[in-house]
Amino acid sequence: MINLELYRIFVIVANEGNITRASSILCVSQPAITKQIKSLESKLNIKLFERNNSGMKLTVEGNELYFKIKDAIKLISDIENEFKDNRTIRIGTRNSILSKIFSKGISKYYNIYPNAKLDIKMNEIEEMLQKLDEKQLDLVLTKRVNDENYNNLEFINLGFLHCVFVTKSNSKYSKRVFDKDDIKKETIYINSIESNPVNTRILKKVLDLEDLSKNKNIRALSSSAIIEILKQEDAIGFITKEFIQEELDEKKLEIIKTTFEIEPPEFGIYYNKNNKFEQLDNLIECIKSECINK
Numbered sequence: 001m002i003n004l005e006l007y008r009i010f011v012i013v014a015n016e017g018n019i020t021r022a023s024s025i026l027c028v029s030q031p032a033i034t035k036q037i038k039s040l041e042s043k044l045n046i047k048l049f050e051r052n053n054s055g056m057k058l059t060v061e062g063n064e065l066y067f068k069i070k071d072a073i074k075l076i077s078d079i080e081n082e083f084k085d086n087r088t089i090r091i092g093t094r095n096s097i098l099s100k101i102f103s104k105g106i107s108k109y110y111n112i113y114p115n116a117k118l119d120i121k122m123n124e125i126e127e128m129l130q131k132l133d134e135k136q137l138d139l140v141l142t143k144r145v146n147d148e149n150y151n152n153l154e155f156i157n158l159g160f161l162h163c164v165f166v167t168k169s170n171s172k173y174s175k176r177v178f179d180k181d182d183i184k185k186e187t188i189y190i191n192s193i194e195s196n197p198v199n200t201r202i203l204k205k206v207l208d209l210e211d212l213s214k215n216k217n218i219r220a221l222s223s224s225a226i227i228e229i230l231k232q233e234d235a236i237g238f239i240t241k242e243f244i245q246e247e248l249d250e251k252k253l254e255i256i257k258t259t260f261e262i263e264p265p266e267f268g269i270y271y272n273k274n275n276k277f278e279q280l281d282n283l284i285e286c287i288k289s290e291c292i293n294k
Helices: 004-016 019-026 031-045 060-085 094-110 127-133 180-184 197-207 223-232 241-249 278-291
Strands: 049-052 055-058 088-093 117-122 140-145 153-160 163-168 188-190 219-220 236-240 252-256 266-272
Touching: 004 019, 004 031, 004 055, 004 060, 019 031, 049 236, 055 060, 088 094, 088 127, 088 278, 094 117, 094 140, 094 241, 094 278, 127 140, 127 153, 127 197, 140 278, 153 278, 163 197, 163 223, 163 241, 180 197, 180 223, 188 197, 188 223, 197 236, 219 223, 223 236, 223 241, 223 252, 241 252, 266 278
Parallel strands: 088 117, 088 140, 188 219, 188 236
Antiparallel strands: 049 055, 140 266, 153 266, 163 236, 163 252
16 A cells, blocks of 8 residues: 555645645655655656656646545545644643643633643642653643652743742731741741642741641641631731732732742743643743743
8 A cells, every 4th residue: 555645745746836845845855755756656657747847747647646636635634634733732730820820821822722622630749740751641830849750751941939928918927027936936827738849848948847747837728718817817828929919919918028038949831751742832832932931
C-alpha cells in the first residue's frame, strides 16, 4: 500500500504548480519533495508532472489521478484538523491561583481559540504533579514546589508571588512591627497545611518550626474562611498577597510590618516534556503573555 503522505504531497504540488511554494506550505525541503514525487511515480509506474518555464504541469495521467484523489485528500485533512483542534487539554490547578493569577491567560486562549476544550481539575499539588508525570494531566498551574523527584517534568517560571502576614485594618496589630519571636507568640491562620506545601514550607522557615500541625498557635483553614475571620476579628493570617489584593485595596485588610524578609515563592507552569502538542504550546504562550513578571 502506498503511503498516504505521498498522495498529499502530490496534491499540494499539483495545486501550487510549483515545488518552491509547495515546499513552503509543507515545511519540507524542495529536494525532499522532488524525491517523494519520484517515489510516487515509481510506485504507480506513471509520470505525474512535466517541468516547464512556469513550474510543474500535470501530465494526462497525473491530471486523471489528481481529480480522483483531491477531494479524498481534502476530506482527510479536514478530519485531522477537526480532531486536532478539539483535543482536550487537561489542567491541574488550585482555585485561588487559577482565579487570581491565571484567569486572564485562560480567557485569552478561549478568545483566540473559541472551540478549545479545557478540562480543569482541582487537586492537591503533589497529586497533580504525579498525574502530570504519568500523562494523566497535560499542564499544572501552581507555585513551584520541590520537584526534583519528577524527571519528566519541566517548570516555566513566570515570576514571584509574595507571602505576607495580614490582619484587619486598624486592628491591635496594625501599628506594631513584629520580629520572629513576636510573631511566634501569636495565633496564625494559614491555608490548609496539606494542600498548601509552599506557604507551609515558608512559614516553617520563618517560625523555625519542624511541624506546624503540632503547634497550638497555628490554625489551618481555607483561604476564604481566613479572609472572613480577618475582616471581623483581631487576628493574623499568613497568606499569598496577590490572592487578597482586592481586600488590601479596599482597606479591609492590611499587611503586618515585620523586621524580617519572607522568601517569595515562584509561580508558573509545569508540563511533561514528553507530552507536548500544538494546542498545549498555544495555551502556554497565552498564559505566559498574561502572567510573565506579574
